[in-house]
Amino acid sequence: MHFLSPRRVTLLTxxxxxxxxxxxxxxxxxxxxxxxAAAAASTPAEDPMxxxxxxSIVRIEVIRLRPSDGRLTKQWTAGxxxxxxxxxxxxxxxxxxxxxxxxxxxxxxxxxxxxxxxGQDALTDLAVLKLDLSQRPPGAVPLVVTSFADSDRLRAGDxxxxxxxxxxxxxxxxxGVVANPSxxxxxxxxxxFFLRGENVGTLVRWILHDAQIFGGNSGGPLVNERGEIVGxxxxxxxxxxxxxxxxxxxxxxxxxxxxxxxxxxxxxxxVQPRLEADGAGAxxxxxxxxxxxxxxxxxxxxxDLILAGDGQAIEGGEERAVAHFNRLEAARLPASEFAVExxxxxxKQTARIALAPREPAQSDDVELRSWGAVVRDxxxxxxxxxxxxxxxxxxxxxIQPAGPSGQAEPNLRREDVIIAVEGKPVATVAELxxxxxxxxxxxxDGKRAVLASIRRGGAVLNxxxxxxxxxxxxxTPQARKAWLGAASQPLTAKLIAKLGLKVEGGARLTRIxxxxxxxxxxxxxxxxxxxxxxxxxxxxxxxxTDVLARQIRQYKNSATAVFAIWRDGQKxxxxxxxxxxxxxxxxxxxxxxxxLEFTARDIAFDDRVRLQLxxxxxxxxxxxxxxxxxxxxxxxxxxxxxxxxGGTAVTTVDELTAAREAAAASDxxxxxxxxRRRGQTLFVEINLKPAKTx
Numbered sequence: 110m111h112f113l114s115p116r117r118v119t120l121l122t123x124x125x126x127x128x129x130x131x132x133x134x135x136x137x138x139x140x141x142x143x144x145x146a147a148a149a150a151s152t153p154a155e156d157p158m159x160x161x162x163x164x165s166i167v168r169i170e171v172i173r174l175r176p177s178d179g180r181l182t183k184q185w186t187a188g189x190x191x192x193x194x195x196x197x198x199x200x201x202x203x204x205x206x207x208x209x210x211x212x213x214x215x216x217x218x219x220x221x222x223x224x225x226x227x228g229q230d231a232l233t234d235l236a237v238l239k240l241d242l243s244q245r246p247p248g249a250v251p252l253v254v255t256s257f258a259d260s261d262r263l264r265a266g267d268x269x270x271x272x273x274x275x276x277x278x279x280x281x282x283x284x285g286v287v288a289n290p291s292x293x294x295x296x297x298x299x300x301x302f303f304l305r306g307e308n309v310g311t312l313v314r315w316i317l318h319d320a321q322i323f324g325g326n327s328g329g330p331l332v333n334e335r336g337e338i339v340g341x342x343x344x345x346x347x348x349x350x351x352x353x354x355x356x357x358x359x360x361x362x363x364x365x366x367x368x369x370x371x372x373x374x375x376x377x378x379x380v381q382p383r384l385e386a387d388g389a390g391a392x393x394x395x396x397x398x399x400x401x402x403x404x405x406x407x408x409x410x411x412x413d414l415i416l417a418g419d420g421q422a423i424e425g426g427e428e429r430a431v432a433h434f435n436r437l438e439a440a441r442l443p444a445s446e447f448a449v450e451x452x453x454x455x456x457k458q459t460a461r462i463a464l465a466p467r468e469p470a471q472s473d474d475v476e477l478r479s480w481g482a483v484v485r486d487x488x489x490x491x492x493x494x495x496x497x498x499x500x501x502x503x504x505x506x507x508i509q510p511a512g513p514s515g516q517a518e519p520n521l522r523r524e525d526v527i528i529a530v531e532g533k534p535v536a537t538v539a540e541l542x543x544x545x546x547x548x549x550x551x552x553x554d555g556k557r558a559v560l561a562s563i564r565r566g567g568a569v570l571n572x573x574x575x576x577x578x579x580x581x582x583x584x585t586p587q588a589r590k591a592w593l594g595a596a597s598q599p600l601t602a603k604l605i606a607k608l609g610l611k612v613e614g615g616a617r618l619t620r621i622x623x624x625x626x627x628x629x630x631x632x633x634x635x636x637x638x639x640x641x642x643x644x645x646x647x648x649x650x651x652x653x654t655d656v657l658a659r660q661i662r663q664y665k666n667s668a669t670a671v672f673a674i675w676r677d678g679q680k681x682x683x684x685x686x687x688x689x690x691x692x693x694x695x696x697x698x699x700x701x702x703x704x705l706e707f708t709a710r711d712i713a714f715d716d717r718v719r720l721q722l723x724x725x726x727x728x729x730x731x732x733x734x735x736x737x738x739x740x741x742x743x744x745x746x747x748x749x750x751x752x753x754x755g756g757t758a759v760t761t762v763d764e765l766t767a768a769r770e771a772a773a774a775s776d777x778x779x780x781x782x783x784x785r786r787r788g789q790t791l792f793v794e795i796n797l798k799p800a801k802t803x
């Protein structure tokens with residue numbers, strides 16, 4: 110829900126009574142009546158109307174992709190919806206589904222199914238999801254459907270109920286009355302919001318009511334006393350709520366179900382309330398006429414005072430009039446004729462405008478990792494606002510400062526438009542992706558510097574961008590020296606005094622690694638190594654932590670050295686066979702998963718020591734999980750040890766890669782990992798539907 114101003118909400122002071130609705134347990138049976146009966150039985154108020162409506166409420170969880178730092182970050186969010194058909198169509202808000210990549214819907218009985226987006230309409234902030242009914246168990250009770258009422262029949266004082274999932278909790282209901290059945294937001298209202306480039310208030314006149322709604326109620330229905338939908342809750346205005354009228358919601362939902370979008374005509378006119386200088390009266394003033402638009406071709410000009418559209422007089426002379434004109438235009442289909450009656454220089458005239466299709470104001474965000482940027486296709490609205498000459502090119506919406514675009518010479522910026530790469534024009538995101546793939550094909554080091562042509566502020570610049578393919582890490586192994594399977598600390602003068610030792614320095618052993626030659630030789634924690642083969646160990650300062658290791662590295666692997674040790678008040682000599690240093694983590698095989706955004710590698714000896722893994726622990730170490738990435742969203746963390754992937758044990762990166770490929774090839778929505786974390790195991794589920802990351 111979008112709030113237009115701060116709200117003070119407390120349980121002790123709110124004026125409206127909540128009707129708490131308990132979770133409904135479904136009984137057996139094939140019809141809808143058992144569901145209604147179960148709902149009525151568990152409703153404290155035992156209100157038959159609420160019992161009929163409540164089972165149609167859906168709590169919606171969404172994985173949303175939002176541009177940040179040159180990538181699409183992932184976040185969970187939630188809202189509400191209402192079932193409007195037996196086939197599983199759910200009406201909700203566009204700002205609930207906006208940028209959504211995965212949808213899970215919880216039904217009134219606590220069960221959940223996945224859903225897909227059929228379409229959304231930013232101009233009215235409405236969207237439709239389709240439940241995957243195949244995920245419901247055999248014999249499940251049919252869905253309960255709620256129907257629309259005529260919102261034009263609402264009057265101030267009518268009793269209404271707001272249903273939804275406030276705070277993303279279980280479904281609930283509040284009661285109130287209609288304060289204003291046709292509210293228009295004035296220009297001065299704080300918090301007036303835009304959605305995907307559209308000003309929602311230019312078309313919608315909200316139903317203002319005092320049935321309390323909170324974040325999470327977005328998309329839930331406002332119903333009358335008969336249990337019919339009269340609105341879709343959307344905004345909060347101080348301590349009141351605003352709902353999109355059902356007459357708007359029904360038409361938009363029908364269009365989305367049939368066409369996947371709302372088809373509207375577009376004239377190219379932008380209007381505003383009648384000017385004070387024009388005197389009292391009805392109508393709207395033309396503030397702008399888009400170049401080469403249908404209205405421009407029909408001869409309309411800024412300053413024209415529009416009095417009617419298609420013979421319908423414009424209502425009022427303020428914001429209400431703007432919304433009325435926009436509805437009249439939006440109700441017409443492309444290619445139809447829209448008759449506009451207007452006054453210019455005191456003379457009444459009529460323009461007959463052949464409407465063009467109204468295109469979306471904003472395209473979807475797409476992540477291009479090779480560029481380190483989130484990009485969009487251009488739209489008519491964006492091109493007009495940014496004064497671009499045409500719709501060819503790719504809009505840079507978000508840049509990674511340390512990525513290829515951010516480090517280009519000169520660096521690329523947000524709101525730049527890429528129009529060519531290496532002399533090849535690019536008109537769309539798809540073309541830029543294809544050109545990039547072709548340029549990176551066959552490069553040996555995964556990098557290639559290219560010349561990009563950029564449109565910025567009316568000028569066309571050239572920039573050198575080093576595109577990256579992001580290959581697997583290739584680390585050259587280093588020669589491994591001799592090593593003592595133990596950890597130590599330098600003995601400072603203060604430590605020597607406190608421990609009562611009769612030495613002048615040395616390395617005190619703090620840990621003996623299991624299964625090493627140090628353990629086999631009988632070295633113990635607390636032993637002080639004062640010399641090796643008669644050569645003193647000069648570790649006397651806090652910074653001398655590496656003195657012992659450097660001294661040992663002078664020996665050949667498998668050599669035997671005699672260690673002079675101070676133990677239990679006496680000096681003894683212990684021969685120790687020096688073994689080869691374990692393979693460091695930097696040299697182990699790793700796998701970077703660019704789609705799920707995590708990196709894993711084989712377990713290093715240092716990992717076992719640092720994380721105190723059990724001696725027999727096997728698996729693959731998670732080296733990093735990108736914040737707000739798919740893996741991190743599922744709960745995967747750095748230092749997790751993956752023991753199973755998709756139910757199969759994994760002990761190496763190669764086995765994890767095979768499991769990942771098998772998961773990608775399957776039709777499963779989730780990849781289940783068993784990981785070891787901080788001494789215990791747990792399951793992590795990662796979503797496998799990163800649809801927009803390319």
